[in-house]
Amino acid sequence: MKTWLLSLCGWLWCALALAAPDAQQILAQSDAVRNPDRPFSLTVSLTEYKDGAAGESNTLVVYSKAEAQSGQFRSLIRFLLPRRDAGKLMLKNGNELWFYDPSSKASIAISPQQRLMGQASNGDVVTVNLARDYRATQVSEEVIKDGDRQMRHCYKLRLVAQNDSVTYHAIDLWVDVDNLRSRKALFYAESGSLLKQAYYRGYAQVLGGTRPTETVIIDGLNPRWVTVMRYSNHAWRDIPEAWLQRDYLPRFRGE
Template identity: 30%
Template structure:
């Protein structure tokens, strides 16, 4: 075991102990171990970046199992387009169900995520179909944007600079995917340096091409903490194509693991 490896594992163990969050600790350990395997020579962990990403993740969503409803309105050149509503049931950032509530014609469709394995269930199809996290769900929203918003578990971060956004100091971080199974190959992430809130993000393809941007807005108290309740996603390739995600409600719920199976999903209404 190299000195770098020992340093990495010691840091992760200490961070996990201070957070008391098994899901986050597991995600961070996997992210850092994967980054260690992929990089030669091994790079030291950017401890400040890891802490900032974990903190922002906790602000975006509860540590506990939770339920939220999301309205997604898409538009092109200012003209209204697709409008959809989803119910998301999440357990520990590893297991998620995304149920389509509207439009009525698609009601009954559901996504099931276990780890990074994703399936779609449709009433008209007898067997679930395997999907990619990167595939488009609606408008500018990918499957992974709703099903797995776990930056701490999916990316290896490092601080690359500082910026001022809306008069507030922000850390600027590069997030590199730990493997090709995550939603985006790279994310550039701005986080408020004072309160840890996410400010904006840029999402990139493996080729380095900018795909879209996201702004985190309208911070309000939901599920016991002040969180962003409005996300604005803009297509970087086709100007004027925008999707706005509004979180209508969010509540901590006891969601047993048995719910997150292909067999149990058929019982959900």
């Protein structure tokens, strides 16, 4: 009898282990929902709001292409608006991030944590596969209210950075159980303090999948400070390797 009970407990434990979703796999699948698997471009429009009033705005074009060996994206960002910033460039190649100003003809190393505009950091506008830079564990399953005030049954993942070059030390990410769409995220500094929260919404059919077309970023200290990132003009692109090299930045002329 004792042997039978032990065997039954062992079988139940194995069944539960097999049924439990793997956190890293969930994260990788959520990456695939957010990011296309071919080189692409899109326009990012950022608008900052304070107490509901629109303030500073910015418009960028992002060209992204996954690196064959690592699977992580490399991105070239071209500034369009405001006019004073037109022609400036930002390049993410591997773990390096560079900013190029045509007026000085110099490219300088910058941090992904550095503020770009409002609550958006440099690292928020480049394309990233989180599963390449973070180790995920599943904390729980929760029903949350998403950015459209709809109730969603989600996996709650805890992401911890695997290297110091990423934008955030840790992230809490809620991924929809039904379709693996990212719904909400909290971003933390190394000290453990909350930097910001984000909601992914406006899912639409673009670039071969249903992907978010808007990210709402809310300041971690003052919830009345909000930055909205809207994505448009999605297109498959043939992105030359030269565009993704630092030495080529002074010669980039765009389209």
